[in-house]
Amino acid sequence: MGLDYKLVLWNKHKKTYDKIIALGMVLYLVLFIALTLAFNPETIAETMIIRAFGSLAVIMLHIILVIGPLSRLNPQFLPILYNRRHLGVSMFLAALIHGVFAIIHFHTLGNVNSIYAVFTSNMDYGSLTNFPFQVLGFLALLILFFMASTSHDFFLKNLSPNVWKGLHMLVYVAYALILLHVFLGAFQQETSVFTIGILVLGFIVISSLHLVAAFKESKVDGFKGEKDTGGWLKVCDVHEIPEDRAKIFSVGKKRVAIFKYDGKLSAIHNVCKHQGGPLGEGKIVDGCVTCPWHGYQYLPHNGQSPPPFTEKVATYELRLDNDMIYINPIGLEEGTEVEPILC
Amino acid sequence: METVITAFLTILALYFGVGLLFGLYFMLLGASKIDSIMRDSKKKVRLLLFPGVVATWPFLLRRLFKSQTAD
Numbered sequence: 001m002g003l004d005y006k007l008v009l010w011n012k013h014k015k016t017y018d019k020i021i022a023l024g025m026v027l028y029l030v031l032f033i034a035l036t037l038a039f040n041p042e043t044i045a046e047t048m049i050i051r052a053f054g055s056l057a058v059i060m061l062h063i064i065l066v067i068g069p070l071s072r073l074n075p076q077f078l079p080i081l082y083n084r085r086h087l088g089v090s091m092f093l094a095a096l097i098h099g100v101f102a103i104i105h106f107h108t109l110g111n112v113n114s115i116y117a118v119f120t121s122n123m124d125y126g127s128l129t130n131f132p133f134q135v136l137g138f139l140a141l142l143i144l145f146f147m148a149s150t151s152h153d154f155f156l157k158n159l160s161p162n163v164w165k166g167l168h169m170l171v172y173v174a175y176a177l178i179l180l181h182v183f184l185g186a187f188q189q190e191t192s193v194f195t196i197g198i199l200v201l202g203f204i205v206i207s208s209l210h211l212v213a214a215f216k217e218s219k220v221d222g223f224k225g226e227k228d229t230g231g232w233l234k235v236c237d238v239h240e241i242p243e244d245r246a247k248i249f250s251v252g253k254k255r256v257a258i259f260k261y262d263g264k265l266s267a268i269h270n271v272c273k274h275q276g277g278p279l280g281e282g283k284i285v286d287g288c289v290t291c292p293w294h295g296y297q298y299l300p301h302n303g304q305s306p307p308p309f310t311e312k313v314a315t316y317e318l319r320l321d322n323d324m325i326y327i328n329p330i331g332l333e334e335g336t337e338v339e340p341i342l343c
Numbered sequence: 344m345e346t347v348i349t350a351f352l353t354i355l356a357l358y359f360g361v362g363l364l365f366g367l368y369f370m371l372l373g374a375s376k377i378d379s380i381m382r383d384s385k386k387k388v389r390l391l392l393f394p395g396v397v398a399t400w401p402f403l404l405r406r407l408f409k410s411q412t413a414d
């Protein structure tokens with residue numbers, strides 16, 4: 001949407017979220033070190049740093065992974081979703097500190113290259129329990145680096161949204177690698193029961209939230225409305241849509257958001273041009289449909305971003321019949337003006 | 344196993360080595376050729392993008408060739 005690239009797209013809310021992230025990280029580290037000193041006073045500083053940042057990164061990764069499904073289930077979580085990028089980059093930095101300290105601490109003594117040492121200090125690649133767990137951490141860190149370094153809008157556009165999305169879906173591969181890294185590490189080092197507990201609990205929470213959210217979406221996709229003689233689809237009663245909000249329907253394999261605002265109804269394609277955010281989960285702000293993910297805006301009656309921006313989404317024709325909304329399932333060209341219907 | 348590890352790490356090092364060179368080119372010349380919006384953006388933005396450019400140079404290189412044939 002921007003006409004030039006900014007270092008970071010700041011606004012007041014984002015600054016508040018970033019302060020919360022930074023404060024949360026510092027608080028966790030202080031708490032971790034205080035508890036370690038209280039219960040394991042003989043722990044050396046390097047080990048403390050390695051463990052503090054490793055567990056911090058893993059907790060942040062969990063938060064990142066639950067935000068998606070949580071905000072699909074309850075729009076109140078959406079504001080956190082906008083800030084997920086900064087959370088991701090901060091998580092990478094925490095993981096990087098963990099990895100770098102581990103490499104310095106364990107692998108800089110010999111005369112071989114220290115990265116090479118991560119891969120070769122334990123050659124038990126055939127073993128299930130003694131597998132070199134640090135290699136898994138290294139590969140996960142590599143993935144996190146690719147994601148964090150490409151989190152700017154420049155890459156979304158220039159890598160193409162598909163490549164970018166594919167790259168960022170690798171977060172699940174990284175998550176699996178990290179799970180193995182920590183579990184195997186637990187066999188071979190004295191990883192705390194606390195960390196293992198968090199991971200088991202986290203895995204249950206993350207997978208069940210993803211399942212519930214997917215189930216909810218499958219209900220939208222499975223929507224089979226009645227068709228009238230003209231082929232228009234009967235969708236819902238006009239009162240089911242709250243003011244300045246939308247309901248999402250799957251219409252001819254596409255998801256469509258029907259918005260109600262100022263006593264009018266308009267329908268547009270549900271997919272934001274920025275990163276495919278669900279427009280129908282956003283609100284009407286200043287007369288524009290506002291994407292819940294990063295705030296791109298579209299005029300509801302023509303699907304166009306207000307000038308000087310140039311994004312356009314497809315629009316759909318609607319009809320009202322005894323408070324029942326009907327939609328023409330054949331969408332119009334992106335940016336086509338459709339007279340809103342009055343309700 | 345050691346040959347596999349050596350091969351993997353060599354490829355990784357080469358990938359990032361070429362990436363660094365491409366990143367340098369990006370900072371100096373390539374940025375606005377890849378994306379015209381970069382012309383109007385602050386120079387600091389390129390610094391922020393640098394690590395990602397090093398990481399994803401093959402995709403950006405492809406884009407550079409495409410944009411040149413399109414012009």
Ligand code: HEM
Binds near residue numbers: 058099139141144181
């Ligand atoms: C180059 C990459 C990495 C290396 C060399 C590495 C190395 C290590 C080592 C040596 C330990 C055992 C520490 C100890 O028990 O004293 C460890 C544990 C751990 N690592 Fe990594 N790691 C890497 C990447 C990662 C990443 C990317 C994450 C997560 C985002 C991660 C999360 C953890 C966690 C949660 C623990 C357990 C900490 C605890 O004992 O409570 N590591 N790692």
Ligand code: FES
Binds near residue numbers: 272277291
């Ligand atoms: S997906 Fe980013 S604003 Fe819509």
